[in-house]
Amino acid sequence: MEILLQQIINGLVQGSVYALVALGYTMVYGILGLINFAHGEVVMVGAMLALSALTALLGMGVPPVPALLFSVMVAMAGCMVLGYGIERIAYRPLRHASRLAPLITAIGVSIVLQNLAMMIWGREYHSFPQLISNDTHNFGGAIINDIQIVIFILALAIMAGLMVVVHRTRLGCAMRAVAENQHAAQLMGVDINRVISITFMLGSALAAIAGLMVSANYGLAHYYMGFLLGLKAFTAAVLGGIGNLRGAMLGGLLLGLIESLGAGYIGDLTGGFMGSNYQDVFAFFVLIAVLVFRPSGLLGERLAERA
Amino acid sequence: MSRGTVSPVGARRAVPLLEVRSLQVAYGGIQAVKGIDLHIAPGELVALIGSNGAGKTTTLKTLAGLLPLSSGQIHYDGKSLHNIEAHQRVSMGIALVPEGRGVFARLTVHENLQMGAYSRNDQHEIASDLARMYELFPRLAERRGQLAGTLSGGEQQMVAMARALMSRPRLLMLDEPSMGLAPLMVQKIFETIRDIAAQGMSILLVEQNARLALQAAQRGYVMESGSITLSGAAGELLGSDAVQRAYLGS
Numbered sequence: 001m002e003i004l005l006q007q008i009i010n011g012l013v014q015g016s017v018y019a020l021v022a023l024g025y026t027m028v029y030g031i032l033g034l035i036n037f038a039h040g041e042v043v044m045v046g047a048m049l050a051l052s053a054l055t056a057l058l059g060m061g062v063p064p065v066p067a068l069l070f071s072v073m074v075a076m077a078g079c080m081v082l083g084y085g086i087e088r089i090a091y092r093p094l095r096h097a098s099r100l101a102p103l104i105t106a107i108g109v110s111i112v113l114q115n116l117a118m119m120i121w122g123r124e125y126h127s128f129p130q131l132i133s134n135d136t137h138n139f140g141g142a143i144i145n146d147i148q149i150v151i152f153i154l155a156l157a158i159m160a161g162l163m164v165v166v167h168r169t170r171l172g173c174a175m176r177a178v179a180e181n182q183h184a185a186q187l188m189g190v191d192i193n194r195v196i197s198i199t200f201m202l203g204s205a206l207a208a209i210a211g212l213m214v215s216a217n218y219g220l221a222h223y224y225m226g227f228l229l230g231l232k233a234f235t236a237a238v239l240g241g242i243g244n245l246r247g248a249m250l251g252g253l254l255l256g257l258i259e260s261l262g263a264g265y266i267g268d269l270t271g272g273f274m275g276s277n278y279q280d281v282f283a284f285f286v287l288i289a290v291l292v293f294r295p296s297g298l299l300g301e302r303l304a305e306r307a
Numbered sequence: 308m309s310r311g312t313v314s315p316v317g318a319r320r321a322v323p324l325l326e327v328r329s330l331q332v333a334y335g336g337i338q339a340v341k342g343i344d345l346h347i348a349p350g351e352l353v354a355l356i357g358s359n360g361a362g363k364t365t366t367l368k369t370l371a372g373l374l375p376l377s378s379g380q381i382h383y384d385g386k387s388l389h390n391i392e393a394h395q396r397v398s399m400g401i402a403l404v405p406e407g408r409g410v411f412a413r414l415t416v417h418e419n420l421q422m423g424a425y426s427r428n429d430q431h432e433i434a435s436d437l438a439r440m441y442e443l444f445p446r447l448a449e450r451r452g453q454l455a456g457t458l459s460g461g462e463q464q465m466v467a468m469a470r471a472l473m474s475r476p477r478l479l480m481l482d483e484p485s486m487g488l489a490p491l492m493v494q495k496i497f498e499t500i501r502d503i504a505a506q507g508m509s510i511l512l513v514e515q516n517a518r519l520a521l522q523a524a525q526r527g528y529v530m531e532s533g534s535i536t537l538s539g540a541a542g543e544l545l546g547s548d549a550v551q552r553a554y555l556g557s
Contacts (some may be wrong), residue, residue, distance in 0.1 A: 159324070177411050177422050183373055184409035187425030189397030189474060 002141035007264035008257065011140065013148045013217065015256020020210040021233030022240065022248035023162065024203030030179045030243040031199050034099070037106035039207060040230015041113035042079050044164050046208030047215040047225065050075035054129060064131040075208040082113075084197055084206025092193070110227075117223035126221045151213045159249050160211065162202075166245060175199060179243075212248035222289050228280065232259075235287040241300020250298060258282050322385065324349045324478055324509045325370070330379035332362075332369045339365040341533035342379065347478065352504040354520035354541060355513045356554060357530035359554050361515040364406050366530070367480050370511075371403040372396045382476070397455055398426040402476035406483050408467040409479065412456025419455050419466050423473025433473070440469040461492035468499065479503065480511045485519060497523055518555035521545045527553075 019260040021043055026035045053074040057067035090105040136145045166172035178195045185192055214229060215221035236255040240247025263279035290297060323346040332340035340362045347353050355363050368374045370381060372393030381388040383401060391399070411419050420440055424433045441448035445466045450458060455466050464484055471479060481500065485493040493516075501523055504510050514520035521527050521541040529537035529550060537549060544550050 170421075173414065173418055173422060174425060176414060176418075180411050180413055181409055184405065185422075186373065186393040187371060187397065187403050187405060187409065187421045188470070189394045190422075191392075191394045193384065 003264055004261075005140055005142035007260045009144050009148070011257035011260030012253060013144075013152050013256070014260060015236075015253035016152050016159075017210050017213045017217070017252075018229075018233045018236045018255050019159060019249045019252025020155055020206045020213070021229065022150050022237040022252045023159070023245060025234050025237040026240070026242055026245060026248040027175075027199050027203050029237070030245075031175065031196060032091070032095075034091065034102045035106070035234065035242075036086070036091075036200075036203075037103065037230070037234075038090070038109040038113060039203065040228075041110050041117075041249070042082055042086075042204050042207040042226070043211040043214070043229055043233075044117060044221075044223065044226030045082055045113060045126045046075040046079045046204075046211030047221040048117055048126075048211075050212040051126050051128060051215060051221050052121070054131075058129060068131055070240055072209065072212060072303045075212055076205045079204040079208035079211075080201040083200040083207075085195060087200040092196075114223060114226070119196050121223055123223065126215075128215045128221060131216075147216050153216060154209075154244035155213070158206065162206070163245065165202075171195075171198065201224070232280075232283045235283045235290075238297055239286055239290050241297025244297070244299045247297055247299035255283060255286060255300075260307070311324065317327070317503065322349075324351075324384060325345060325511070326380075326382040328368070328380045328382075330364050330366070330369065330381065331377045331527075332374055333377045334365050334374060338377075339533055340369065343528075343530070343533075343535045345528055345535065345538075348507050349477075349509055350504075350507045351526065352500075352510045354517075354522045354524035354527040355511060355530060356515070356517040356520055356527060356550075358554070360532070361530040362533040363530055364482055366405055367456040367482050367511070367513055368405075370480060371401060394426070397474050397476075400477035401480070402471040402474050402478070403480040404464075404467045404471045404482060404484065406486065408449050408460075410463045410466045411460075412454065412469070414455055415452055416455055416458070416466055417451040419470050420447075420473050423470035426474055436473055436475070440472065443472075443502075444469055454521075461488050464488060464492070464496055465499075468496070472503070476508065478509045478511065480513070482513045483515060484512070485514060485516050493519070517550065518545070521550075533545070 021039065024039050025036060027047055028034065038262050050071045053071035054067055057070060058064070060160040086109055091102050092110045093204050094101045094105060132146060132150070134147055136143050166175060174185065174190045177188065178190060178192050182192050214225065232255065233252065236251035237248045237249070239255055240249070241250025259279055259282045262282040266274050266276060325347040327343065327345045329342045329344065330340055331338065331342050343366065355366065357363055365374060369376050372388070372391065383399065388396065409424065414422065420437055424436065427433055428492055441451070446462055447469060450462065455463060458466065468484070484496050484500065488496065498520060500510065500512065512524060513521050521544055524541040526539065527541045527544045528535050529544065537544065537547070
């Protein structure tokens with residue numbers, strides 16, 4: 001029973017991070033109909049930038065909390081510039097090209113970013129400094145620490161904030177209008193290029209925060225961390241129904257749970273043949289299952305409605 | 308192709324709000340508009356009629372900035388629209404209600420109307436304009452919280468028109484507002500168009516229903532495979548043999 005509760009807690013915390021990243025995929029897909037496969041690398045750059053800023057600030061004797069806040073801002077700003085640049089360089093010139101073309105440039109951008117990160121930050125794992133108190137709490141036999149609590153609550157708050165932006169503001173209305181009909185949106189006076197840029201920047205800001213959360217949670221950051229994380233978050237977005245914001249959140253949390261429960265019980269299920277090191281496999285089982293049985297995802301619409 | 312004029316329209320030489328000269332547009336590899344001239348005076352209701360595929364929609368889209376022109380000039384309010392993007396033209400006062408209406412199905416009626424005012428910043432005026440639209444289209448007031456995609460075709464046409472009016476246009480372009488609507492609804496829409504025109508707005512109306520359009524308009528142009536073949540006062544076009552035979556089915 002404690003194991004179950006523990007796995008649920010771990011799954012929800014990890015899932016809330018997936019959800020933040022999945023939102024970036026799904027927002028871009030909703031508006032442009034393309035998968036920004038470089039998004040995972042934006043998460044990585046966010047983590048690396050935050051870590052560098054943090055290390056520098058702590059080295060200068062800045063107290064932990066202000067240092068952390070400032071590092072978050074540095075990472076967000078850096079990632080927003082990066083997201084903007086990726087769209088301008090890799091996607092906008094191909095707006096009217098075949099669907100395959102931006103997919104290929106996305107992979108190209110990923111490789112470039114990974115290699116740049118490797119050149120800047122090296123191949124080694126960077127450990128995340130211990131900043132805020134990391135007391136553990138006993139929660140019905142399961143253990144949860146302060147960082148996990150902060151991650152989960154912050155992620156939920158950010159998602160709620162995003163929903164408010166998308167559904168209650170003029171900008172959000174314009175984003176939904178562009179997602180639905182670009183020509184009609186232009187006829188309303190919407191500068192669609194601007195809205196698309198802002199969408200990329202918003203998604204990238206979420207990615208920066210997610211990157212920081214992952215590295216704080218695991219205590220590590222690495223130039224290659226964006227790849228698997230990106231794929232999993234993409235899976236979460238597909239699971240929820242790509243293009244659907246609520247779907248991305250639901251998909252993220254569910255994927256976190258599936259992974260965590262799967263890892264917790266796979267040993268029992270296979271009689272010890274497979275261990276929790278097979279955790280990563282679950283995400284891709286989910287991806288394949290969704291694509292086979294429900295390609296539109298849990299909350300997605302059928303593609304025909306998008307025409 | 309004979310380029311005839313039913314009546315020499317020479318009296319009107321006030322500065323036109325819209326003036327199009329030798330406009331050519333290529334669309335999907337085809338020369339869809341082959342050098343047309345047209346103008347609209349302030350406050351005028353002008354009909355552009357012609358059969359399917361004549362290039363009417365292409366013309367409107369080009370005027371709105373959604374399609375690039377291959378040659379020719381468009382002057383609006385004395386200024387060239389060269390290199391002015393679609394969204395910028397909206398704040399200059401050009402509005403297009405596109406063919407098929409283009410309402411945002413997943414936005415509410417109210418959000419659709421708010422999108423119409425996207426190019427404006429005068430919050431108080433926007434609020435009073437919204438109230439006016441709900442007066443003009445009481446049906447929309449009843450359905451303001453509903454997703455626009457759930458409305459009937461006629462109601463969606465109302466949303467599309469109200470939304471375009473929310474930008475406070477000086478030139479309103481309507482592409483086939485009667486398409487797919489029941490006769491009663493068509494009447495209603497045309498009543499509204501006449502009302503709006505009576506308030507002094509310049510309107511360019513594209514219609515396949517030539518009789519309806521010419522009855523509402525002051526002047527008309529007839530377009531055939533990319534060229535304007537006839538133009539003149541609406542009443543005279545209605546009475547002309549060529550128009551009667553080709554578009555009025557008599």
